[in-house]
Amino acid sequence: MKVAVAGGTGVVGRWTVSALRDAGHEPVVLARSAGVDLVSGQGLAAALAGCEAVIDVSNIAGTKAAVVSAFFEAVSRNLTREAAVAGARHIVALSIIGIDGVPYGYYQGKVRQEEVLRSSPVPVSVLRAAQFHEFAGQYLARMPGRFVIVPKWRSQPVAAREVGAALARLATGSPPPAGELAMSQLAGPREENMADLIRQVARAQAASGRGKRRQVIEVRIPGAAGRSMAGGGSLPGPDVPLGTQAFTEWLAAQVREGTL
Numbered sequence: 001m002k003v004a005v006a007g008g009t010g011v012v013g014r015w016t017v018s019a020l021r022d023a024g025h026e027p028v029v030l031a032r033s034a035g036v037d038l039v040s041g042q043g044l045a046a047a048l049a050g051c052e053a054v055i056d057v058s059n060i061a062g063t064k065a066a067v068v069s070a071f072f073e074a075v076s077r078n079l080t081r082e083a084a085v086a087g088a089r090h091i092v093a094l095s096i097i098g099i100d101g102v103p104y105g106y107y108q109g110k111v112r113q114e115e116v117l118r119s120s121p122v123p124v125s126v127l128r129a130a131q132f133h134e135f136a137g138q139y140l141a142r143m144p145g146r147f148v149i150v151p152k153w154r155s156q157p158v159a160a161r162e163v164g165a166a167l168a169r170l171a172t173g174s175p176p177p178a179g180e181l182a183m184s185q186l187a188g189p190r191e192e193n194m195a196d197l198i199r200q201v202a203r204a205q206a207a208s209g210r211g212k213r214r215q216v217i218e219v220r221i222p223g224a225a226g227r228s229m230a231g232g233g234s235l236p237g238p239d240v241p242l243g244t245q246a247f248t249e250w251l252a253a254q255v256r257e258g259t260l
């Protein structure tokens with residue numbers, strides 16, 4: 001099956017592309033580096049020709065609600081419209097566990113993305129995942145400098161590889177009935193403390209010579225978003241499927257393979 005992957009060059013996008021390929025499908029990467037701009041729509045219609053499903057794992061790095069909302073709104077409107085024109089039968093989008101309970105700017109953009117997807121003419125499945133194991137490295141990359149401030153944050157992180165595989169399975173399986181949006185979740189095997197994860201990755205990067213020594217400082221963020229992150233608002237519900245690779249196993253593999 002030909003499946004478009006919006007954001008197919010990103011952290012989870014690369015795993016999604018390889019999971020599709022491993023299962024014998026034909027992934028089509030939609031990214032600016034592949035000649036497609038999901039915000040302006042440039043190159044999108046031509047790239048979607050013949051695609052039976054579309055997976056959206058595109059992303060914008062930012063924390064301002066207005067900026068992030070504008071990005072996901074534009075991407076979702078363009079993808080749903082052009083997927084319908086191309087005759088695709090299923091759109092799968094990646095979201096995040098707890099976005100509606102944690103009033104944080106980036107999450108407000110993800111809520112907007114889900115709202116736009118609800119009016120898609122093509123059936124939509126949304127997978128809400130926990131933070132990736134890779135998130136600790138992404139956080140460090142976005143916070144240059146000696147001191148790294150991390151909110152007190154309970155999370156149950158999952159390997160991006162397992163999220164990519166779940167997205168590929170969803171997209172190539174049966175879509176929900178027309179007019180319905182199917183929601184599911186995926187988290188990792190263990191609850192962790194985000195500052196500890198970021199500290200471990202910072203230490204491993206410094207030990208391997210791939211980064212400077214960093215000091216990770218955990219703070220309780222005031223306000224509703226901080227209370228919710230510290231209080232478990234990002235944790236999965238009781239019956240959520242769990243990935244198998246724990247953060248420590250993932251980190252040990254990165255160190256062994258030199259891929260941190």
Ligand SMILES: NC(=O)c1ccc[n+]([C@@H]2O[C@H](COP(=O)([O-])OP(=O)(O)OC[C@H]3O[C@@H](n4cnc5c(N)ncnc54)[C@H](OP(=O)(O)O)[C@@H]3O)[C@@H](O)[C@H]2O)c1
Binds near residue numbers: 007010038094
């Ligand atoms: N990181 C996490 O822990 C986590 C957890 C749960 C869910 N999620 C969700 O997973 C999704 C992917 O996150 P990620 O961290 O894997 O993303 P990422 O590594 O930042 O990759 C972003 C992707 O989007 C593409 N992109 C950005 N702007 C574009 C544009 N205007 N047109 C076309 N392509 C564009 C990028 O390619 P180009 O730069 O080449 O355009 C890249 O392929 C996001 O929706 C995020 O909310 C993330």
